[in-house]
Amino acid sequence: MNEILRYVLMIVIVLFTLTTTAAWLIWLERRMLALWQDRYGPNRAGPFGLLIVAADTIKLFFKEDWIPPFADKFIFVIAPTIVAAAVLMSFVIVPFAPGILISDLNVGLLFFLAMASLGVYSIVLGGWASNNKYSLLGALRGASQMISYEVFMGLSLMGVVMLSGSFRLTDIVLAQKEYWFVFTQPVGFVLFLIAGIAETHRLPFDIPEAESELVAGFHSEYSGMKFGMFFIGEYLGITLVSAMVVTVFFGGWLGPSFLPPLVWFILKTFVFILLFILLRASLPRPRYDQLMEYGWKIILPIALLNLLVTGAIALLIY
């Protein structure tokens, strides 16, 4: 009974922390973007504009929750929940600190990839159910982009799996006691970061929504909290990819002992969240065909080569 209670408590704490973090990321992103673009950003509601999140949420709740009459109602309603559910499910295997994790699956890394691949449905179904040409175009782009970059995401992680000899995330973290995997797998790290940006469809890879050409892409027809769900899903996705980068390549909770492990994990994760925001502030969006060509003609060969070299070295040394 005690074990079950501990599980439930852990799940509730993680869920609450994540949704709150995702909500405050909206404020963080707008303030940081403003800082990097020489503006003030939201600074009126509350200290440093922190209450802008509350204002935004209230606004979203009171907006008319409109379902277009030409839409496929059931799928239209269900689509936004899929992305948030899939990303939240992925956090099941993220080890925040020793003892602070929900499940230590022996196929943890694969579980993350599986959940990431299910997130595509949100975009595809949302775009299709809206019955709108811009939405459909966004959905098509989203589907092909996410399917392609999923491949590289998996391939870029396999080098780490070879070196640590396990799919279990705790083992991967503990294998980095001497040196982080970012030093032994620099190519894998860069590829994973690129694939992660494409998977969360953030700028510069936000081609599925590309507001300058597709209105708002796959979520053109969404309003109110349904749109809010896509929004929160995106920020949860950023948090997830940052947490995964930290776990797999930057030693997870490991760090000098003057700070507790959990603090190290959170600090490292926030560095990557800020990197995501900086990328949005500084890079232009590529064209759709450029993105696909870049993926299949440049990233795929590099990922395979990285795998080959890592395999050969692992075979020689161990």
Place this chain on the structure above:
Amino acid sequence: MDIAFYITAAVTLISTGMVITRHNPVHALLYLVISLLSLAMIFFLLGAAFAALLEIIIYAGAIMVLFIFVIMLLNLGEETAAQEKKWLKTRIWIGPAIMAGVLLFELCYLISSSDAVLYDQPNVGPRPVALALFREYLIGVELAAMLLMAAMVGAAHIGRHKKMVLHRFLKEKEIQ
């Protein structure tokens, strides 16, 4: 564990039935995705976590997305659903249904006559799966790899086309 298995099995059966009877192709595909997910769940209960996750990554996450991708491009609407409805007459599905029923009966009989416990197996990690694949079944893996390579080369060949220059003045410099 028993209850979890029966719930998952029921979800698999119901969703697979729905795949066949839905008129709207996208709804049918969504039920197929659910069916694949619950199948993965059954693999998980049987102790094959690795196979379960591969099922989700490959079938539910990639192949079904491509199916939906194609269906989306076909722009099927109300008319297709109506046509599908017309095709699903009793006269057409009764024959296959009887034969499938016979097979089902046979399967039920075979399962009930053997007393093997199917679930409550120990959890098989990725390492034994990898060892089995690359030692005992190495030839199978390599043959599959060759087949996939052939498919990929074929797809690349079909997808290749000459560069078309549609510009009025640049026509002379057309690259063949």
